[in-house]
Amino acid sequence: MSESNTVPPLDIAFRVWGSIEKGPVVVLLHEGLGSITQWRDFPSQLHANTGLTVMAYDRSGYGRSAAGEPKYDADFMHREALEALPELLARLHISDPILIGHSDGGTIALIHAASPSNHPKALVTIAAHAYVEDIAVNQIKAATHRRSEIVKGLAQHHNDPENAFDRWANVWLSGDFQAFDIRSDNRDITCPVLVIQGDVDEYATKNMLPGIASSIENAESCLVSDCGHIVHKDQPDVLISEIKMFLHRNGIFGHI
Template sequence: MHTLALRGHTLEVVRRPSAHPRPEAPALVFLHEGLGSIAMWRDFPQRVADATGCEAIVYSRHGYGRSSPLTAPRTPDYMHVEALQILPAVLDALQLRAPILVGHSDGGSIALIHAGGTPAPVRGVVVMAPHLYVEDVALEGIRRTVDAYRTTDLRARLARFHADVDGVFAGWSDIWLHPDFRDWNIEAFVSAIPCPVMAIQGEDDEYATMDQIDRIARLAPDVDLVKLADCRHSPHKDQADAVVEAIASFVARLLDDPH
């Protein structure tokens, strides 16, 4: 674990080599969910690194985990800022070129915006439960989570992973439930993605319908869809073996393709 100084903030970063490194393999860069952090990925990045032969690089975005806390409320374009400004700076600072992005939920949306909205080369994108637009089911799920944060042990459980747990939670829930966020949409970025995409979603996702990844398949030119039964909003936790296997197959296709 080390820290990366970036734009007046510090980000916690960890690099995990593969137990079975593949020569010339690109790095996998993991982008966490709206309440996530390095620690909340648990052993999943290492499992994917070992299965693919790629190094796994994981960081907590500004405001999350042990990275610098937020000092101002989020704005409706916060994922665009992360994708188009912060992520390119992170990749440059870590000297990464043409990585494979692996994003979950908000992190998946950030990966899609980056791949379709910047000239920086991306070898491939894996997204799990991404959001392309705001659905009613997402807002209903967030309202239930807000209630759980106030009335159950959810706050205590999240506090194990974040230095500023209240800032993390408010930064996520307040902006998603803000009226100005209702029209948020990234479909234009998805239609501009030139690289292969794998989109994974659980059939029991409590924050989205399957239309989210079906739209990716309609908009982008090269998309593999993985739809998982008995799986909610975190496929890498609910169906970890299936997700690792799917990502390993996708990465193998990318690395074996001479183009």
């Protein structure tokens, strides 16, 4: 059974599987249009299969968290990684977390881990972006033509699905964001890292996987077969298995 709550005064919604007092804690960072509920049953299955406490949260303006900024600037992921996430972890008394981030959440996790002020125990990225590729920009352009349909689908997960969609699409398509590239910063990451991507990811070429992994010393990588951008939907069993083996190899033990 998971526990749902909000973090005052941030008004950030979060849910816990297990007990935060019993570390280490896995912290899940959702995608650019994601939320706690869009992780499906992945958090509960990860908790059941590893014995580790799992915490998922909705970033500001997503899911059931308080309204966020009406628009994103090009540095929005850096601000989330270096300001919002550290404050959240501090208020929840979570130290040395295991970060697992999907898409934009994976990018935020990478930025967070590269800062010498932060000390994650381990990091798993799932379909993260270390730089901007044309395939991602083109997919997001196409998504803007289906805005009404997508917003309707997001309504069950988000208090303000229109703003969640608009600020995500607008920043990704902005001229200022096209120079986004964190590969040089990734070299400062010192914790164990597993980089995962589906082989038919709609938002990235297969160059992204080695592009991220090669920018981090001793990072491991895994290309998942028959899998798109949302790995926890397309290949959940493979994803959990790869994460379990990675944690085991790095001495982070649950029910392995």
